[in-house]
Amino acid sequence: MRRTRVAIMGAGSIGCHLGGWLASSSDVTLIGRAPIIDAIEQQGVTVSDLKGRSRTVPPERLTLATEASAVVDTDYVLMTTKSSGTVHATRQIAPYLDHDSVVVSFQNGLRAASMIDEALGSAFPSRASRPLALSGMVPFNVVRVGETHWAQTVSGRMKVKDHPRVDPFIRAAHGAGLQIEVEPDMRGVLFGKLLLNLNNAVNALTGEPLAVQLRDRDCRTVLAACQEEALFLAKRLGVSPAGTTPLPPVLVPTLLRAPDPVFAGLSRASLKVAPEARSSMADDLAAGRPTEIDEMQGAVVALAETHGTTAPVCARVVDLVREAEAAGPDRRRWTGAQLRRAVGV
Known part of the structure; x- marks a missing residue:
């Protein structure tokens, strides 16, 4: 069975934490700034949570990039940039998305998914062929406790908008030990x-x-x-x-x-x-x-x-x-x- 392909756009604390867990069940691409990506190329990614679980993913198990073009051919793009960078990041990835791509916002704020959808409209004027933008929510804090170690420091369960096209991602997340629930009304x-x-x-x-x-x-x-x-x-x-x-x-x-x-x-x-x-x-x-x-x-x-x-x-x-x-x-x-x-x- 083909593994789910997930790209993280804006691989900072939340993005690296999610990518580190997902890598056990999915093919993960981390897209971020050069200092973080360079460090991961040398050391891999370590993630830990409040249950005492810890996992280190070697760099060869990840696709590492600093350019938005790395989202090409992925099934899901998880947007984890700062909210102020949402429109810019969406415009960067838009040329490399397919009509059946799914972009999930795991960002702060009330408007992120709608901002992504609007920004995608420039590249995909027809809503029928536009990639799907969905809201997600991360309730916990993640702290960078080492150069390439990201630790969950507050409890909580993630949520994502319920939609049939998000089901493979949810299965992959559960298989990786991530607690994510679907929600009809975000x-x-x-x-x-x-x-x-x-x-x-x-x-x-x-x-x-x-x-x-x-x-x-x-x-x-x-x-x-x-x-x-x-x-x-x-x-x-x-x-x-x-x-x-x-x-x-x-x-x-x-x-x-x-x-x-x-x-x-x-x-x-x-x-x-x-x-x-x-x-x-x-x-x-x-x-x-x-x-x-x-x-x-x-x-x-x-x-x-x-x-x-x-x-x-x-x-x-x-x-x-x-x-x-x-x-x-x-x-x-x-x-x-x-x-x-x-x-x-």
């Missing part, structure tokens, strides 16, 4: 991920590991206020956010505001966080890269403006992240209490 899933992602900025502004930051009630109170603004808009939109914990999303802000012992006790079973875990936005600030704040608190602010209302806490967080981006290495590291006062909650 709107609620993506909104639920947005609620989770609102902590990225809080974590980045503090500069603390996630496990430390989440023990700070003031930090959690800021996150709760951001989530309440997003939940208000979800209700206006008629979207029911999917839960990422056993607690319904509408009740999570209450849990976040609970005293530290109560939060720790109630979240212990459902939220597993490795000591080294940090948000991807924290990594971006540390590396001097632009952040994805526009697809997180910025998305809440944009939705509020569209619907004739405001999201003042999220707007203030956007401002603080922009200031941190501009300051670079000299950016301020906020305590929870300072951050809470700065956003007015």
Whole structure:
């Protein structure tokens, strides 16, 4: 039986993590920047998870590339670039796709799959012959703990839009030990991920590991206020956010505001966080890269403006992240209490 052929466009932390697991059941192509690809050519890829599983894939078991043309003849392209690079990356791969190709977005934000579909429209004007663009969701953080070692540091199950053409990919993923579920309506899933992602900025502004930051009630109170603004808009939109914990999303802000012992006790079973875990936005600030704040608190602010209302806490967080981006290495590291006062909650 022919192995499923999967290309990862934007092989960074998430992309290398997915590719490393999938390589046991699929023919995997990693497309990324030269420094990462060069390192993998020498050492292969090592991936690990919270269950203690670890796998090293030697370089000869992977196809490694820095050019988008490497997606040619693959069955699935997993888009794992930063959200700001979605349109550019899609235009790069479009000439090498077939009409029956499937592009799955495993990116942050509410709009990635629609952005991919629109960008593909330039190369495939007829929707009937256009490659299929589907939404996916990765709920966990991945940290680069070695030059070519990527570790899952937060618990959670991946999801992807349910469609008959995605079934071979799901089978290959399950065969590789990746937990991926199909979902008929991804709107609620993506909104639920947005609620989770609102902590990225809080974590980045503090500069603390996630496990430390989440023990700070003031930090959690800021996150709760951001989530309440997003939940208000979800209700206006008629979207029911999917839960990422056993607690319904509408009740999570209450849990976040609970005293530290109560939060720790109630979240212990459902939220597993490795000591080294940090948000991807924290990594971006540390590396001097632009952040994805526009697809997180910025998305809440944009939705509020569209619907004739405001999201003042999220707007203030956007401002603080922009200031941190501009300051670079000299950016301020906020305590929870300072951050809470700065956003007015």
